[in-house]
Amino acid sequence: MLPESNDDLSQTLKQLKVATSALDKDRLLFEAGRRSVQHSLAWPMATAASLLLAGVISLSPLLARSETERIVYLPVPEAAPSTLVQQEGPTEDSSSYVMLLKEMTSINPSHRLPDISPGKSLPMLTAGSIAPLTP
């Protein structure tokens, strides 16, 4: 008996159950999982980055050792001869002995300066060799 109204016909048609497909659900889900993993580049990228980092770290001591000390020889400028000659003999001002005698002479002009020409040994200063400092 055919339903009278279109709504009834729709309901009657809806009651028909669609035949199950020949598709294998398990195989489909397996294939879906395989494809989703295949397209993911996250893990290969992470592995490559880790390997690169490990390589850099292991090579860093070798790279640091390659920095060697270098000795550079620079030409030394020749010293002027005049400077050397001036520095050979004792200068008048630089000798403390002469300075002391000059100071004593300024205090006591009667005191005779010893001969300090080159080649002569300097006299020993003793308590008796200097006249008493009297005003």
Added chain:
Amino acid sequence: MELGRCFDRHAGVLVLLARQWCGTPEDVVQEAFLKLSTATPIPNNPAAWLFRVVRNAAISAGRSERRRGKHEARHSQSNPDWFVHDAAQRLDADAAVTAMQQLPLEEREVMIAHLWGGLTFEEIAEVMSTSSSSAHRLYSKGLAQLRVLLGEVHAP
């Protein structure tokens, strides 16, 4: 939606829909589900998305088959088991299939998507790239035509 539940809910109807155009509906539907599993972003309406993808792929597969010399009608009539046979049903499954095969393809498509796919006319319109009023008109027309065809079958 979980892929497994989506499969249980729609796989049979999608195969029935794809069968209207091509002779390898299972391959088309399987490929659509695999596309869904890797789709980014996940479609808001997976059912409508699946119907659209299956429809387009089935039309494309049907064109390829026709180029290879196969006939379209052979596909829809090669497997008459569209529905489960149940004596308790008010309508004979074979009679329904025979009547539906005489409907124009567009009307058949709308009826399958609405009656057994559970899609609204708005969703069907999106799948078929038409308006919802056109989809509703096709459905009403198909239903009326089916009534006539089934009446001829049930006539004494």
